[in-house]
Amino acid sequence: MISWLKSREKPxxxxxxxxxxxxxxxxYRLQHQLHTLRCQGRIxxxxxxxxxxxVLTIGRSGSRTNILVSPEVLQEEGIAVYEVERxxxxxxxxxxxxxxxxxxxxxxxxxxxxxxxxxxxxALIDCLQELGIMAERHAGFPGVWxxxxxxxxxxxYVKHWVTLHGLALNVRVNRKHFGLINPCGMEIEVVSLxxxxxxxxxxxxxxxxxxxKMEPLFGWEFTKGEVGEFLERGT
Amino acid sequence: MGDDRLGELRLPDLGxxxxxxxxxxxxxxxxxxxxGEDLLEVETExxxxxxxxxxxxxxxxxxxxxxxxxxxxxxxxxxx
Numbered sequence: 001m002i003s004w005l006k007s008r009e010k011p012x013x014x015x016x017x018x019x020x021x022x023x024x025x026x027x028y029r030l031q032h033q034l035h036t037l038r039c040q041g042r043i044x045x046x047x048x049x050x051x052x053x054x055v056l057t058i059g060r061s062g063s064r065t066n067i068l069v070s071p072e073v074l075q076e077e078g079i080a081v082y083e084v085e086r087x088x089x090x091x092x093x094x095x096x097x098x099x100x101x102x103x104x105x106x107x108x109x110x111x112x113x114x115x116x117x118x119x120x121x122x123a124l125i126d127c128l129q130e131l132g133i134m135a136e137r138h139a140g141f142p143g144v145w146x147x148x149x150x151x152x153x154x155x156x157y158v159k160h161w162v163t164l165h166g167l168a169l170n171v172r173v174n175r176k177h178f179g180l181i182n183p184c185g186m187e188i189e190v191v192s193l194x195x196x197x198x199x200x201x202x203x204x205x206x207x208x209x210x211x212x213k214m215e216p217l218f219g220w221e222f223t224k225g226e227v228g229e230f231l232e233r234g235t
Numbered sequence: 236m237g238d239d240r241l242g243e244l245r246l247p248d249l250g251x252x253x254x255x256x257x258x259x260x261x262x263x264x265x266x267x268x269x270x271g272e273d274l275l276e277v278e279t280e281x282x283x284x285x286x287x288x289x290x291x292x293x294x295x296x297x298x299x300x301x302x303x304x305x306x307x308x309x310x311x312x313x314x315x
Contacts, residue, residue, distance in 0.1 A: 060259065061278060085283055086281075086282075086283055087278045087279075087280070087281040087282045111250060112250025112251055113252055114280055116250075155281050156281060156283070157282070159284075159285040160285075
């Protein structure tokens with residue numbers, strides 16, 4: 001355990017908000033509302049877990065050239081495209097993918113962007129290991145990989161040292177949808193957790209495993225919150 | 236940010252980060268700045284980080300342009 005975590009007497013309060021299946025645009029607005037409240041110190045670290053309908057999001061380093069189909073095809077499939085402020089290139093979110101948006105204050109985590117990304121990756125690796133999957137990092141390519149196939153992506157935005165956006169873990173995604181893009185702007189293969197397991201696992205189970213691995217890495221103690229009453233707390 | 240000398244904006248300490256890329260200037264040269272206002276975005280490790288104006292003034296010159304790399308304490312801009 002790293003020294004600044006060791007020196008903490010009590011765990012940090014952290015709230016888990018499970019949004020279930022939620023619209024990308026609505027979740028995006030919620031992230032920004034929570035970011036403002038976190039910056040003002042009116043709420044503790046808050047971790048959103050969510051599953052989206054199919055969308056493509058393009059980060060600050062990305063471009064639409066990594067979309068491999070026409071706008072008409074996207075429209076027919078009902079897939080919206082959002083250009084957002086997170087780091088990285090293009091990615092896909094959709095059913096069967098666990099998306100985690102930690103809205104957390106990195107000043108309480110050692111003010112280190114690299115450590116934050118490493119901790120997200122470590123939580124994913126530990127979670128997958130518990131499920132019997134050996135996953136790893138690839139130097140220079142943030143995210144988590146299994147046999148050179150990408151199982152989890154990371155893209156983050158940090159303002160006033162408080163984070164937005166986060167990670168996406170493929171649990172049982174429609175691989176056809178990843179064929180719409182060059183994920184992260186590269187020609188890579190993606191894989192889902194359930195392609196690798198003999199027995200299928202639910203998103204809820206994976207969420208519990210992942211949060212349990214994040215808790216000690218970030219020095220948190222989770223309580224569960226409800227979105228409505230939670231926003232009222234900050235207003 | 237803290238380490239900036241008056242009139243200078245330097246890359247702050249972002250932890251064990253070797254290098255960042257300047258991705259977007261949110262102000263143009265010659266624009267008036269308020270202290271703490273969002274000034275530019277840099278990216279490292281799939282993370283966009285917003286750097287704020289360290290002082291009020293005017294963005295005199297941009298030293299590191301979009302697409303260029305910067306390391307800890309490198310001069311990013313001059314503020315008059």
